[in-house]
Amino acid sequence: MSANDPSTVRGEVTWHSSDGDSGPDVGLSMGLGDGKLLYVGVLPDRDDWCLSIYHPVGGREDFATFDDRDSAQRFFEELEALVRR
Numbered sequence: 776m777s778a779n780d781p782s783t784v785r786g787e788v789t790w791h792s793s794d795g796d797s798g799p800d801v802g803l804s805m806g807l808g809d810g811k812l813l814y815v816g817v818l819p820d821r822d823d824w825c826l827s828i829y830h831p832v833g834g835r836e837d838f839a840t841f842d843d844r845d846s847a848q849r850f851f852e853e854l855e856a857l858v859r860r
Contacts, residue, residue, distance in 0.1 A: 783810050783831075786858050791816055800844070803851045805858065815841075815851040826850070 782789050785808035791801040802816015802824075810831030818825050818837075824847040826839040841847035 780810065780812075782806055783808065783812050786855075788855060803848065805851070805855055807858075813854065815847045 781787065782804060783806040785806055787806035789804045791804065793801050802814055804812050804814045804816075807813055807828070812829040814825075814827045814829060814835075816824060818827065818835075821840075824841040824844055825837055826841070826847075827835050827837045829835050841850065
């Protein structure tokens with residue numbers, strides 16, 4: 776991921792799914808600008824749903840875990856609404 780990656784544009788939301796045609800069963804990401812990306816979803820090295828920020832330099836920073844996918848998705852939707860204001 777680079778600072779010029781279109782998915783890092785502030786407010787840009789991307790669904791991540793295991794089969795490409797379904798809803799976000801793997802995760803959701805939202806661009807924060809300046810090459811940063813907020814990610815809520817399953818991480819390659821974890822089994823639970825996590826809240827992470829990917830930085831263009833320094834990689835991934837993990838902040839929280841969620842009890843289940845529904846809790847994670849509700850949290851993401853609340854954050855998305857705040858960013859889009």
